[in-house]
Amino acid sequence: MKTYGKFAILVAIIIGVLAWLAVGGVSESKSYYKTIAEVNTMGNQVHGKRLRVSGYVVPGTIVRSGREVRFTIHEDAMKMNVVYTGSEPLPDTFKDESQALADGRMGPDGVFQANKIQAKCASKYEAKPRAANQAGM
Amino acid sequence: MENIGALALLLAICLSVYSVVVSIVGKLRKNAFLVVSGERAVYAVWGLVTVAAGILVYSLMTGDFRMSYVAAHSDANMALIYRFTAWWGGQEGSLLLWAWILASYSMVVVFTNRRRLRDMMPWVNAVMMTTESFFLLLITLPLSPFKILEAGRGNVVEGAGQGLNPLLQYWTMVIHPPMLYLGYVGFTVPFAFAIGSLITRQPSDSWIATTRRWTLVTWLFQSTGILLGQGWAYAVLGWGGYWAWDPVENASLLPWITATAFLHSVMMQEKKGMMKVWNQVLVAATFFLCIFGTFLTRSGVVSSVHAFAQSSIGTYFVTFLAIGIAGTVFLILDRLPYLKSEANLESVVSRESSFMFNNLILVASCFAVLWGTLFPVISEAVTGEKISVDGPFFNRINIPIGLGLLFLTGVGPLIAWRRSSPESLKRAFMWPSVAGLALMVFLSAFGIYEHPFALMSFGLCLFVTTTIALEFWKGARILQAKNDVGFIPAVIELTHRNTRRYGGYIVHMGIVIMFIGYTGAAFNKDTTRELNVGDTMQFGRYTMKIADVQEGENSNYAWRKMIVDVFSGSREIGRMEPEHRLYKSSQQPTSEVAIQRRLNEDLYLNYPGPSSDGKHEVIQAYIFPLVTWIWIGFWVLLVGTLVCMVPPKIRLSYARTQIVGVTRKEVAQESSNVAKG
Numbered sequence: 001m002k003t004y005g006k007f008a009i010l011v012a013i014i015i016g017v018l019a020w021l022a023v024g025g026v027s028e029s030k031s032y033y034k035t036i037a038e039v040n041t042m043g044n045q046v047h048g049k050r051l052r053v054s055g056y057v058v059p060g061t062i063v064r065s066g067r068e069v070r071f072t073i074h075e076d077a078m079k080m081n082v083v084y085t086g087s088e089p090l091p092d093t094f095k096d097e098s099q100a101l102a103d104g105r106m107g108p109d110g111v112f113q114a115n116k117i118q119a120k121c122a123s124k125y126e127a128k129p130r131a132a133n134q135a136g137m
Numbered sequence: 138m139e140n141i142g143a144l145a146l147l148l149a150i151c152l153s154v155y156s157v158v159v160s161i162v163g164k165l166r167k168n169a170f171l172v173v174s175g176e177r178a179v180y181a182v183w184g185l186v187t188v189a190a191g192i193l194v195y196s197l198m199t200g201d202f203r204m205s206y207v208a209a210h211s212d213a214n215m216a217l218i219y220r221f222t223a224w225w226g227g228q229e230g231s232l233l234l235w236a237w238i239l240a241s242y243s244m245v246v247v248f249t250n251r252r253r254l255r256d257m258m259p260w261v262n263a264v265m266m267t268t269e270s271f272f273l274l275l276i277t278l279p280l281s282p283f284k285i286l287e288a289g290r291g292n293v294v295e296g297a298g299q300g301l302n303p304l305l306q307y308w309t310m311v312i313h314p315p316m317l318y319l320g321y322v323g324f325t326v327p328f329a330f331a332i333g334s335l336i337t338r339q340p341s342d343s344w345i346a347t348t349r350r351w352t353l354v355t356w357l358f359q360s361t362g363i364l365l366g367q368g369w370a371y372a373v374l375g376w377g378g379y380w381a382w383d384p385v386e387n388a389s390l391l392p393w394i395t396a397t398a399f400l401h402s403v404m405m406q407e408k409k410g411m412m413k414v415w416n417q418v419l420v421a422a423t424f425f426l427c428i429f430g431t432f433l434t435r436s437g438v439v440s441s442v443h444a445f446a447q448s449s450i451g452t453y454f455v456t457f458l459a460i461g462i463a464g465t466v467f468l469i470l471d472r473l474p475y476l477k478s479e480a481n482l483e484s485v486v487s488r489e490s491s492f493m494f495n496n497l498i499l500v501a502s503c504f505a506v507l508w509g510t511l512f513p514v515i516s517e518a519v520t521g522e523k524i525s526v527d528g529p530f531f532n533r534i535n536i537p538i539g540l541g542l543l544f545l546t547g548v549g550p551l552i553a554w555r556r557s558s559p560e561s562l563k564r565a566f567m568w569p570s571v572a573g574l575a576l577m578v579f580l581s582a583f584g585i586y587e588h589p590f591a592l593m594s595f596g597l598c599l600f601v602t603t604t605i606a607l608e609f610w611k612g613a614r615i616l617q618a619k620n621d622v623g624f625i626p627a628v629i630e631l632t633h634r635n636t637r638r639y640g641g642y643i644v645h646m647g648i649v650i651m652f653i654g655y656t657g658a659a660f661n662k663d664t665t666r667e668l669n670v671g672d673t674m675q676f677g678r679y680t681m682k683i684a685d686v687q688e689g690e691n692s693n694y695a696w697r698k699m700i701v702d703v704f705s706g707s708r709e710i711g712r713m714e715p716e717h718r719l720y721k722s723s724q725q726p727t728s729e730v731a732i733q734r735r736l737n738e739d740l741y742l743n744y745p746g747p748s749s750d751g752k753h754e755v756i757q758a759y760i761f762p763l764v765t766w767i768w769i770g771f772w773v774l775l776v777g778t779l780v781c782m783v784p785p786k787i788r789l790s791y792a793r794t795q796i797v798g799v800t801r802k803e804v805a806q807e808s809s810n811v812a813k814g
């Protein structure tokens with residue numbers, strides 16, 4: 001049984017270390033999914049957390065200057081200004097009216113500071129399931 | 138046409154259900170005719186699914202835009218090859234591909250085992266055909282690929298179609314999805330055999346021997362699929378990343394991890410008769426993770442860049458998974474007495490224990506990736522807030538795990554079975570350790586200590602490389618002395634004698650080389666500039682001159698490209714032409730990056746177009762050190778896996794299968810007689 005005892009200790013150490021890494025990793029990289037409406041009602045809390053906000057890119061608002069890209073997203077009537085300063089170039093699917101997911105923090109000036117943008121081409125992917133559902137019904 | 142396709146699918150689903158029922162009834166009633174009939178039905182299912190797939194492909198190729206699938210995924214201006222690949226460009230088609238591959242696999246299994254394993258085959262067949270029925274059900278009921286637009290019969294829509302997503306119009310994307318699917322679907326077969334062995338109470342080694350090569354092949358397909366995906370992301374997405382811990386990527390990685398664990402732990406069962414329960418669990422886990430991966434990619438549960446699917450098929454998958462997992466857990470628990478280990482762990486420093494640690498951290502990694510992927514779902518259920526984790530979380534856990542695995546890759550194969558003495562450890566590991574540490578000291582002198590993980594990774598890579606090289610060298614020297622041949626023929630002879638062992642070393646070497654490539658990512662550099670034609674820029678050791686910007690268009694897309702002359706010092710390296718395209722039918726822009734691939738580093742240029750004010754041209758430049766080694770490592774891995782599949786020249790027999798196995802079998806037979814009586 002001595003072997004199994006040693007083995008169990010080693011296993012416990014490995015799992016312990018990994019669990020510790022996992023917990024640390026979660027608190028380091030977690031970000032909250034919020035809608036634009038929710039962000040607007042968060043008040044002061046908004047500055048402490050990393051957020052993921054999705055919305056549709058308002059046509060004509062994309063302005064690129066060097067690394068920085070500024071644009072506005074909207075969800076229904078709610079709008080939010082976003083400035084992107086990440087190192088990765090924006091995805092090809094990112095353009096007017098595409099659905100964008102901005103990941104970052106709310107800046108003190110009320111402009112959302114995103115360091116990651118994911119985008120889906122709205123015209124294609126969004127229309128499809130709805131059409132499929134209608135046909136299915 | 139589309140009606141014939143839909144009808145074929147309908148018939149196929151009927152026949153596959155028939156095959157399940159008849160196989161089970163035939164087995165229970167001991168009616169050989171029914172069993173054979175169940176197997177014949179598999180051929181018919183394959184024929185019918187092939188007809189359906191053929192019709193879909195034909196419609197895509199000829200551009201039958203009345204069909205909603207064709208209209209959504211093909212367009213008249215696309216190259217023929219991409220019209221073919223539109224088969225798996227969307228949800229319905231890719232599920233049809235799944236079903237078709239599974240039908241093909243089932244047919245191969247039924248054919249090759251038509252005279253073997255007769256008592257197990259009805260169950261194997263039943264499991265495969267149940268899975269087939271499930272996928273056929275999906276493309277018959279909620280997601281038929283043969284739907285006509287607007288449901289108006291005779292309503293002919295003349296149009297060009299929306300076209301395949303231009304990002305997917307790239308050569309690796311032609312083979313990436315089928316490769317992944319060949320891997321995903323292939324795991325149904327080992328799983329079916331595992332279940333067959335459990336039901337027939339033969340948890341011995343016959344199913345493992347039968348499925349070993351199969352498992353290797355599907356594992357190779359999975360690896361190839363994942364690597365092609367990385368290669369595609371690197372060359373197409375425009376930021377040079379090959380892995381982003383996106384849910385869809387994770388979905389493909391999860392079963393690969395458990396399959397890798399299985400490939401290792403299965404040796405424990407073959408050689409020592411240990412970990413039998415564990416192997417059943419791993420095979421089942423891999424299979425269900427494959428299904429789960431399909432579910433994740435197809436249902437839109439977790440948001441993802443790849444998610445080309447948000448649909449109602451989630452409940453179908455959850456039901457299938459729930460029933461399947463419950464059934465498997467019940468079977469394993471019920472058959473536990475037949476899955477007893479034949480040996481005990483004798484020492485912490487032994488081959489057995491290295492296998493166990495290998496499995497432990499692989500499964501831990503799988504669990505961490507699964508946890509991170511499902512974090513938004515879990516957190517929403519628990520706290521009501523949807524929280525996601527991304528790259529840093531996964532890297533934080535998986536980098537140490539990767540290094541641990543790398544270490545075991547070097548240690549595992551050399552350490553003795555049962556227990557290792559300190560002297561033998563010293564003999565085996567002294568020089569590799571010295572080499573690894575020396576490299577780390579050497580690299581530290583160049584400032585690499587700023588990246589401790591990278592430093593450790595390089596050290597471990599050399600450590601493992603040395604152990605592998607020593608193994609080949611020692612073995613070949615012995616053969617050389619005995620047979621009086623050259624070194625190279627001796628190495629070939631050595632490998633041929635024990636293909637699994639030396640093939641395994643080659644696979645390990647491939648993994649090490651890939652690690653070198655991944656480690657290079659710690660030293661990536663990038664910059665974005667706004668320039669005009671005629672300007673030059675300095676980046677790293679490169680000088681780049683914007684020679685020209687050209688525009689044009691063809692039937693599929695309009696393009697604008699930048700022509701850049703690249704110099705290193707005063708030496709001209711070449712001309713690079715990053716291009717920006719706008720696809721006409723989908724109005725989607727894409728970037729065609731230019732990559733100067735070299736062994737030490739890649740220079741990677743992306744041209745996103747002119748700046749917003751229209752006065753300058755934007756250029757994004759990246760340096761990716763060592764990235765080419767990832768692709769080289771893959772080729773080594775491919776060769777190694779193929780070597781593993783070559784039958785060894787000398788059949789090795791293990792003491793256990795001759796002595797211990799027989800008595801165990803008798804015990805098992807006795808107890809099964811008791812159970813039957």
